[in-house]
Amino acid sequence: MNMPGMATKCELLAMSASQPARLTLSLRTLASHGAPDAASPDGWGVAFYQGDHVVLHREAAPAGDSALVRELETGGPSTPLALSHIRRATQGAVTLANTQPFVRELAGRTHVFAHNGNLPGVLERTPLPASRYHPVGQTDSERVFCDLMERLGALWNGAFVPPLQDRLSLLAAFAAELRPLGPANFLYADGDALFAHGHRRIQRESGRIEPPGLWLLQRHCKPGDPFPDCPAIAVRGAGPQTVMLVASVPLTTQTWRPLAEGELVAIRGGELVSTTLPVVS
Helix, strand or coil: CCCCCHHHHCEEEEEEEEEEEEECHHHHHHHHCCCCCCCCCCCEEEEEEECCEEEEEEECCCCCCCHHHHHHHHHCCCEEEEEEEECCCCCCCCCHHHCCCEEEEECCEEEEEEEECCCCCHHHCCCCCCCCCCCCCCCHHHHHHHHHHHHHCCCCCCCCCCCHHHHHHHHHHHHHHHHHHCCCEEEEECCCCEEEECCCEECCCCCCEECCCCEEEEEEECCCCCCCCCCEEECCCCCCEEEEEEECCCCCCCCCEECCCCCEEEEECCEEEEEECCCCC
16 A cells, blocks of 8 residues: 555645636646656646536646646636645556546536545445446545535525535535545635635654645735746736635745644635634543
């Protein structure tokens, strides 16, 4: 079996913006971590929200030398919400079915999930009775996403988006179950909000598996501001832009805020709208 910490070499990236924007240098920086000689060479994917649905691009190949990544830098869709993942395989073969982000439909909208960590034993869990959601691939990450979607179905049972705090509470309980199993950093989005849970990952300096597992950066941009003043480029609208990035490691020299161990945040329109920490008994 793979070492429990190996999956923490995966890379996560999400962007939430107040108006549609295009990921540029941040996507390129993340992709460089997925070069063939880097720590995460086993596939990549990115989901761009367009209303309640997503444009999904994935390849079961290194991101660092991908022509599609280069194309998305200059011609990718504008979006207020995007999630990306670069894979270092630990469970499951290097195939498209095992490449994140994963997507599922619920209540007429597309839900997106990406996980960084290794959760031994998850694949051996007994499936939920009469579960609507089943993995296509063989990863622990997709298995826990199907589990999460089944739970979310109880909230998304009407024509309206469930209250944010109800979704946050459900996700906090879900994250609390994952943390004892192994590194459990994840991104989840439902088109209305982005949720990010920080746990632990292999730290570059110490080589130990410890917090932080995710970092935040918020920038307030004026029209035409170049990178590095802003981590994304607004491609529509003439007003100011607010952008929030979530990443496994800081991607720029700016001051990023680390998420505390077990911290779960909700982000909408580039703004942090809610946060929760584990209850210490």
